Amino acid sequence: MTDKPLSLTLALLLLTGCSIPGANLADTPNTTAQVIDSAVQCSDPNQQPVVFISNKKQLKKIIGHLQGSVLPPPTVHLPNIDFNRWHVLYISSGQQPTAGYSLTLAEPAFTVQQNRALLNVVLNRPAPDAMVAAVITHPCMLVKLPKGNYTTIEVHGLDEVWQVTVKKELSNQFYY
Amino acid sequence: MNLTRLIKGTLLLLSLVLVISGCDNKPGDPIPTFTLNGTIASAVGAAVDNDVNDTEAPYESNDTPATAQPLLNPVLLGGFVSRAGVGNGRFATRGDNTDVYQATLAKGQTVTLFISDHDAAKPYETDLDIEIYNTAEITPETRPVAQAISATAGTETVQIPESGEYYLFIRAVRGASNYLLTIGQPANIATTALQTDAPFVPGEIVVRFRDSMAAASTSRIFSTSTGLVKKSGSAGHTMLFSLGNETERQFTRQVLGINLAAADNDAIAQEKLKQETIETIRALRKRPDIESADLNYIRYPAAIPNDQHYPKQWNYPLINLPQAWDVTALPNTSSQPVVVAVIDTGVFMSHPDLQANLLSTGYDFISNPSVAADGDGIDDNPDDPGDNATPGGSSFHGTHVTGIIAAQSNNSTGVTGVTWGTNTRILPVRVLGRGGGTTYDIIQGIRYAAGLSNDSGTVPSQRADIINLSLGGPGFSMTEQAEYNAVRNAGVIIVAAAGNDNTNLPSYPAAYDSVISVSAVTMAQQKAPYSNFGPSVDIAAPGGNTAVDSDGDSYYDGILSTLADDATGARKPIYSFTQGTSMATPHVAGVAAILKSLDPELNPDKFFTLLQAGKLTSDLGAPGRDDIFGFGLINALKAVENINIALPPIIAVDHSGSLNFGLFVKQLTFTTRNAGGGAFVITSVSDDADWLETDPRMLDGSEGEFTVTVNRAGLVDGLYRATITLETDTASSLAIPVTLQVGERQEKGNTGRLYVVLVSPGTMETIRMVYADNSSGSYSFQFDSVPEGEYFIVAGTDLDNDGLICDPGEACGGYPTIERLQSINVYSDMNNIDFGSNFDIIIRAQTNNVEQTEIHGFSRYPDD
Structure with a gap:
């Protein structure tokens, strides 16, 4: 892998007042992406960080992750989602070393560029100097996106950028 | 934590400051150039x-035993293996599945493989294994003499069963990874498989004779000839013998050649009898008429509570x-409870499996109302309203910790607490809220728990005997250290979580003096993937691993305890599997509470002494204390058996229990002290090798400082072992294994082809690069x-x-050191820019801040 100090580059560009070539700040934000449910102790140790969900069966299979590993097993209430209007994503940050982590949507959360939908999420972290509970956490959330004229969804804000192809449902793929 | 990430994260701010301060180059001016050199x-x-995998590094295959790469002992080696088709570079297509090394290893020596690219969050993506083969028996059908083949561990460790010449196979099972291989200190040499740590009846021996047909007459002759007394059993079956009275024992020692003095005082008589029993068995096992001779181990019925989820x-x-629990003769209903303060997020006070064991004198020390989320600052209500505004998002961490210590047990419901049967009560102290907490609030909490003055203006009616802190953070504070010292001096045993970053960087308060730092192990008694390690770790306990289901019970291997669920708005009592050093810590606090219930005089000093003497733990990892498990895994049975015994004098040394001179070290020192009670005097120091000299530089009773010098002159190449024996007047003797290697004197190492780069402090970009190859260690x-x-x-x-x-x-190095890089201002030729390079044994950490996730190492080539 050839990771670059991207944050540094961006910081320098901002400090020097330069624009970022290719960045289209005029894209119309679509804030209708919504968090359906979220949790901090999800039980999906081997699950991919982003999973595309296109029907109730798939939703039923994955929603139990949000309940964590608890006893007695909780009654799972499936959210009422019209899959004709919405795409649903399961998004997980993976294991985190302490309490104080959670996933939320960024602002703006959802934009469409040509045939790509961009979803921006935020992994909230405890303050660097905070004293925190030394328990492993595993934040995750379910998000619904309005269907539109796009064929792929890119999820930004996790350790990597993740892409899912809308046409080929479930064919999640590591992007870069 | 990755060292370079940390360094570069720190340098990021400096870089920005340099950029903001601006440059004043004048266009058109020629820029002078200079020469820099160093070593x-x-x-x-x-x-x-x-x-x-580096395409530009020297190449020589070490893929098979025929091309095995020779290693010195000890060694710290950096390497790379990969599966075919993974990654880029030299092995992008065919892979480098196996590296084979050859080394002379000593019995008990530990070989450790650190898998650099192991990611605790994705443990199945990268898997490297280690296998050890005897060089004399290497065929395709040969089984390894030792191996470590965990599918998910970031560290693999094997112990060498017998001294000899070995092939070490490092195999890539999945993915590709750098690795570090260490051959470290030899373990203490076990001369028998006897489990002398397990409880047994002193003076009794279980024997089977080889010739069962003649057993009747054989056993009579055996008794007469050995002085051992038959207690039970019959011809042809297992028989029980005892050591008899002192006269008979003296006879036994004489005929079996056991060199043990008779006990000269009652305080150590029991220990002497145990040792004599062990030595007698060792002697019997050498006799041709004995098929087996063993200790008469004590087996307990093992109390099993009837709580619904106890089997999990x-x-x-x-x-x-x-x-x-059997030993503590449950139930115990003494009027004066043992108090354990849980300094945490508070407790869901209405949880039915906790209520009965919660004191009403808890307190809430969260001073910031927005963090407390209960409408005010500090108050006398430690109930946990949750630490997250989103329903279902709160941790209810303190409730989970409390359940491990003191869930109501044997009540046919829920879970069992460690302190079942003791009169243990929890003092809930709330210090963590939304976003965590502050050291100031925590200090108030521990002072309150210890009965010391604090911001509440009050103290509990009964102070805590033990404080549990399943929390932590970075940053040492003298003030905080002093507060923990004060609490310990007040007589409170403090245990804290070592942290979950899989790093050796200290987490506080666990790393403070006065605090017992607890690391975490899995169901397999291996280091939990996330657990911190390092010099501050004192003890290990189960912390769980929710990435695996080792026992196939359809539940991941987390720690099950009490919790609350507020997904619907109102809190409901539930139970949950979670993992972390947070979960390991209350196991230690709970066992400490059991000990306190048995011994009201137990205080921090006595607890530390027992811990250091190995009386509370089962040793794991390297013998004695090590950086992963501390003094070992907490062992409740061993602890309760040792708590009421007045400690005899115990001789202890200040190192890992062995001395390894390797190839080039000439002199080492060690010191001794009394880790037990009473007093002893070291009466003699001896060794069994001509090449070894032990000089007591200072000796005063039990405290001594010894210099050990080796002389390799005249020794042929090879591995040498010896033992230094310290005899005392009243304590047991102490044997210190010594290892020495003689061979090619490679006093300076080789970390491989180095890329030396000039990096701009302003942009952190690589400006220039030159190669450097090793020549005689530099x-x-x-x-x-x-x-x-x-x-x-x-x-x-x-790599x-x-x-x-x-x-x-x-390998990594920097000027003047990689930990504290300093920029050099080049305005003339500069010579002698000297520094060092080495491999750093830091296991890949889970990332936990932005800087660390975005920055990896330094670019090898100049940036465009």
């Missing part, structure tokens, strides 16, 4: 894999709690035509060929 010393004992609490049998480098300016100088290997030097598992 990089390779760490002693370092070595590098002959076939790494694998963590309790792991630390011998059921047997301990590297010379020179940069020509370097433009005037400021630079960092960094050097490192790129995985990812274009970045100083990745985990790669």
Whole structure:
């Protein structure tokens, strides 16, 4: 892998007042992406960080992750989602070393560029100097996106950028 | 934590400041250039894999035993293996599945493989294994004499069963990774498989004779000839003998050649009898008429509580709690409870499996109302309203911790607490809220728990005997250290979580003096993937691993305990499997509470003394204390058996229990002290090798300082072992194993081809690069035509060929040190820019801040 100090580059560009070539700040934000449910102790140790969900069966299979590993097993209430209007994503940050982590949507959360939908999420972290509970956490959330004229969804804000192809449902793929 | 990430994260701010301060270059001015040179010393004992992925590094195959790469002992080696088709570089297509090394290893010596690219969050993506084969027996059908083949561990460790010449196979099972291989200190040599740590009846021996037909007459002759007294059993079956009275024992010692003095006082008589029993068995096992001779181990019925979910609490049998519950003669209803303060997020006070064991004198010390989320600052209500505004998002961490210590037990419902049967009560102290907490609030909490003055203006009616802190954070504070000292001086045992970053960086308060730091193990008694390690770790306990289901019970291997669920708005009592050093810590606090219930005089000093003497733990990892498990895994049975025994004098040394001179060390020192009660005097110091000299530089009773010098002159190449024996007047003797190697004197190591780079402090970009190859343990480098300016100088290997030097598992160095890089201002030729390079044994950490996730190593090539 050839990771670059991207944050540094961006910081320098901002400090020097330069624009970022290719960045289209005029894209119309679509804030209708919504968090359906979220949790901090999800039980999906081997699950991919982003999973595309296109029907109730798939939703039923994955929603139990949000309940964590608890006893007695909780009654799972499936959210009422019209899959004709919405795409649903399961998004997980993976294991985190302490309490104080959670996933939320960024602002703006959802934009469409040509045939790509961009979803921006935020992994909230405890303050660097905070004293925190030394328990492993595993934040995750379910998000619904309005269907539109796009064929792929890119999820930004996790350790990597993740892409899912809308046409080929479930064919999640590591992007870069 | 990845060292280079930390360094570069720290440098990021400096870089921005430099950029903001601006440059005043005048366009058109010629920029003068200069020459820089220096030397990089390779760490002693370092070595590098002959076939790494770096396309520009020297190459020599070490894929088979025929091409095995010889290693010195001890050694710290950096290497790379990969599966075919993974990654880029030299092995992108065919892979480098196996590296084979050859080394002379001593019995009990530990070989450890650190998998640099292991990611605790994705443990199945990268898997490296280690297998050890005897060089004399290597065929395709040969089984390894030792192996470590965990599918998910980041560290694999094997112990060498017999001294000899071995092949060490490092195999890539999945993925590709740098690795570090260490051959470290030899373990204490076990001369028998007797489990002398397990409880047994002193003076009794279980015997089977080889010739069962003649057993009747054989046993009579045996008794007469050995002085051992038959207690029970019949001809042809297992028989029980005892050591008899002192006269008979003296006869037994004489005929079996056992060199043990008779006990000269009652305080150590029992210990002497145990030792004599063990020595007698060792002697009997050498006799041709004996098929087997063993200790008469004590087996306990093991109390089993009837709580519904107890069968899922694998963590309790792991630390011998059921047997301990038997020993404590439950139930115990003494009027004066043992108080354990849980300094945490508070407790869901209405949880039905906790209510009965909660004191009403808890307190809430969260001073910031927005953090407290209960409408005010500090108050006398430690109830946990949740630490997250989103329903279902709160941790209810303190409730989970409390359940491990003191869930109501044997009530046919829920889970069992460690302290079942003791009169233990929880003092809930709330200090963590939304976003965590502050050291100030925590200090108030521990002072309150200890009965010391605090911001509440009050103290509990009964102070805590034990404080549990399943929390932590970075940053040492003298003030905080003093507060923990004050609490310990008040007589409170403090235990805290070592942290979950899989790093050796300290987490506080666990790393403070006065605090017992607890690391975490899995169901397999291995280091939990996330657990911190390092010099501050004192003890290990079960912390769980929710990435696996080792016992196939359809539940991940977390620690099950009480919790609350507020997904619907109102809190409901539930139970949950979670993992962390947070969960390990209350196991230790709970066992401490059991001990306190048995011994009201137990205080921090006595607890520490017992811990250091190995009386509370089962040793794991390297013998004695080590950085992963501390003094070992908490063992409740062993602890309760040892708590009421007045400690005899115990001789202890200040190192890992062995001395390894390797190839080039000439002199080592160790000191002794009394780790037990009473007093003893060291009466003699001896060794059994001509090449060894032990000089007591200072000796005063039990406290001594010894210098050990070795002389390799006249010794042929090979591995040598010896023992230094310290005899005392009243304590047991102490044997210290010594290892020495004689051979090619490679006093300086080789960390492989280095890329030496000049890095701009302003942009952190690589400006220039030169190669440097090892020559007799050092590297010379020179940069020509370097433009005037400021630079960092960094050097490192790129074993995985990812274009970045100083990745985990790669050698790294910088001027003046990699930990504290300083820029050099180049305005003239500069000579003698000297520094060192080495491999850093830091296991890949889970990332936990932005800087660390975005920055990896230094670019090997100049940036465009």
